[in-house]
Amino acid sequence: MRLLSEYREDIPRVERFNKVFRITHWGHTVTFLLCLFSGLVLYANSSWSWMGIILGGNNGAGWVHRIAAVGLTLFLVFFFIFDYRDIINWIKDILRFGKNDIIFLSKFPLEFMGFDVKMPPQTRFNGGEKMNSIVTPTCVFLLVVSGYMMWFPEYIPVSLVRIAYPVHDLAMVIGSCMVCMHAYLGSLHPGSGESFWGMWKGTVREDWAEHHHKIWYDENYGDKADK
Amino acid sequence: MDKQKLGMLVDVAKCIGCNACTIACKAENKIPEGAFATEIRQGWKGKFPNVVNFYSKIACMHCSDPACVKVCPVGALYQTPEGIVVQDQDKCVGCQYCVNSCPFGIPQYNRAVDKSFKCTMCMHRVSQGMEPACVATCPTGALQFGNRAELRAKAEQRVKDLKGRFPLANVYQPEEVGGTGLIYVLTDTPANFGLVEHPKVSATVEVWQDYVQPYAxxxxxxxxxxxxxxxxxxxxxxxxxxxxxxxxxxxx
CATH class of the missing domain: 1.20.5 (Single alpha-helices involved in coiled-coils or other helix-helix interfaces)
Known part of the structure; x- marks a missing residue:
C-alpha cells in the first residue's frame, strides 16, 4: 500500500508554490504544532500532563509555547515582506468562490470516503482548499492577536482580555480540526495525489494540474496563459 | 451557612489607616516590592470643612464561588474546607487568567518570578492555630478573625450600634459570588470605600469555563x-x- 503518490521527474512538471510560500507553510507547521502540544498542557491539564513532562513541566511548556508563538508570528511577517503579491493572489483566488466550488464541496464527502467522483473544473484552489484558506488563517490570526493580548494584558482593557481567553481556545479547537483534516487531505488521502509534492518540492505533474485545477492550469500554463 | 467556615471582619469605623496590616502581610508572605496582597485604600467625601475620610482594607474576598479557582488551568488556586481560597505558588505558571477574571481585581502578577499571588488568609499560620498576620498586628482591633457565621452576627450588631452616628452604616458581604469570607462593617456606601457593590463574574468566563471549554x-x-x-x-x-x-x- 502506497502512502504518498510517487514523485516523478520524467513527467513534465509545473510550479505550484514558490519558495517563500513553502518556507512559511512548513515553518507554520512546526511552530503551530509546538504551540498546540505545549498549549494543550494548560488547556487539558489533567489528560495532557504527560506532554508537560516532556516539555519541561508547566513552566517549560509555557516557554515552548511563547517561543514557538513568536516564531509563528515571524513567519507571518516573513511571508508579508517577501511575497505579499502571492498573498494578494491567494485572496483573489478565494474571492473567485462560485458555483463550481459549491458543487465541489457538496460532492466532496463522497470523494473523502474514497468514491470516484467527477468534479467540475477548479481554480488554483478547489472549493475545499478555499474553505481551508479562509478558516485556518482566520484562526491563526485570532490566535496571534488574542495570544499577545493575554501575554501583555497590562496594555489591554480587562474586558478585552477576558474575551481573549475563550477566543484563543475556540480558535485553537477549530484551527486544530482544520489542521488535522488539512494534513490528512494534503498527504495520505488517495485523491490528493500530487498536492503534497506541490508544497514539498514546489512543483506538480502537469497532467495532474490540468485534471485537478483546470482553470488555474489553463490560465497559467495552458492555452490561455500569456507567455 | 456552614459552621466550619472561617472569615475575617473588617470594621472600617475602627480603622485608622496606619497600614500596619499591609506591612505585616508583606513581611509574613514575602510580597515583592511594589506589590500588595492587602493594602489600605483611602477616599474622601464632601468639601472642606466637612470632609469625611474613608479607609478600607482591600484584600482577597475569599468568594464561596471563586472565579479564580474556576479558571486556573493548573489547579494552583483552590478552596480549603474552611472556605478560604489559597494558592500553591509552586504550581502557578503565571498565565494571569485569575488576574483578569477576578470580579474584585484582586490577584496580582509578579513579572519577576512569572507568577501571580493573592491573600491566602495566612492559612500557613491559621493551620498552626495562629491568626492571620494582618489581624494579629492590627493595633485598633479593626480586624477580627474567626468563624464566619459568628463574625456576621457581630457585624450586624456593630452596624446597629453605628447607625446613630452613621445612618448609612451597613454590612458588606456580597452574595453575588456565593458569599464572601470577608465581612465589612461600613459607615457609608461600598463605593466610597473602593469596594465593588455588585461583583459580577464575566459571562465569558462562566459560560466558557462551565459549558464549552470542557467539551470543545x-x-x-x-x-x-x-x-x-x-x-x-x-x-x-x-x-x-x-x-x-x-x-x-x-x-x-
Missing amino acids: AWLIPLALLGSATSFLSSRLLTNKNEHGDHEERGDK
Whole structure:
C-alpha cells in the first residue's frame, strides 16, 4: 500500500508554490504544532500532563509555547515582506468562490470516503482548499492577536482580555480540526495525489494540474496563459 | 451557612489607616516590592470643612464561588474546607487568567518570578492555630478573625450600634459570588470605600469555563477519527477498483 503518490521527474512538471510560500507553510507547521502540544498542557491539564513532562513541566511548556508563538508570528511577517503579491493572489483566488466550488464541496464527502467522483473544473484552489484558506488563517490570526493580548494584558482593557481567553481556545479547537483534516487531505488521502509534492518540492505533474485545477492550469500554463 | 467556615471582619469605623496590616502581610508572605496582597485604600467625601475620610482594607474576598479557582488551568488556586481560597505558588505558571477574571481585581502578577499571588488568609499560620498576620498586628482591633457565621452576627450588631452616628452604616458581604469570607462593617456606601457593590463574574468566563471549554476539544480527536476512517475506507474502495482508470490515484 502506497502512502504518498510517487514523485516523478520524467513527467513534465509545473510550479505550484514558490519558495517563500513553502518556507512559511512548513515553518507554520512546526511552530503551530509546538504551540498546540505545549498549549494543550494548560488547556487539558489533567489528560495532557504527560506532554508537560516532556516539555519541561508547566513552566517549560509555557516557554515552548511563547517561543514557538513568536516564531509563528515571524513567519507571518516573513511571508508579508517577501511575497505579499502571492498573498494578494491567494485572496483573489478565494474571492473567485462560485458555483463550481459549491458543487465541489457538496460532492466532496463522497470523494473523502474514497468514491470516484467527477468534479467540475477548479481554480488554483478547489472549493475545499478555499474553505481551508479562509478558516485556518482566520484562526491563526485570532490566535496571534488574542495570544499577545493575554501575554501583555497590562496594555489591554480587562474586558478585552477576558474575551481573549475563550477566543484563543475556540480558535485553537477549530484551527486544530482544520489542521488535522488539512494534513490528512494534503498527504495520505488517495485523491490528493500530487498536492503534497506541490508544497514539498514546489512543483506538480502537469497532467495532474490540468485534471485537478483546470482553470488555474489553463490560465497559467495552458492555452490561455500569456507567455 | 456552614459552621466550619472561617472569615475575617473588617470594621472600617475602627480603622485608622496606619497600614500596619499591609506591612505585616508583606513581611509574613514575602510580597515583592511594589506589590500588595492587602493594602489600605483611602477616599474622601464632601468639601472642606466637612470632609469625611474613608479607609478600607482591600484584600482577597475569599468568594464561596471563586472565579479564580474556576479558571486556573493548573489547579494552583483552590478552596480549603474552611472556605478560604489559597494558592500553591509552586504550581502557578503565571498565565494571569485569575488576574483578569477576578470580579474584585484582586490577584496580582509578579513579572519577576512569572507568577501571580493573592491573600491566602495566612492559612500557613491559621493551620498552626495562629491568626492571620494582618489581624494579629492590627493595633485598633479593626480586624477580627474567626468563624464566619459568628463574625456576621457581630457585624450586624456593630452596624446597629453605628447607625446613630452613621445612618448609612451597613454590612458588606456580597452574595453575588456565593458569599464572601470577608465581612465589612461600613459607615457609608461600598463605593466610597473602593469596594465593588455588585461583583459580577464575566459571562465569558462562566459560560466558557462551565459549558464549552470542557467539551470543545473533543472536536480534535473527532477530526483525527474522520481522517482515519477516510484513510481506511478510501483505500478499501480504491483496491476494489484496482483496474479502474483514474490515472492520478497515488497507489497506481
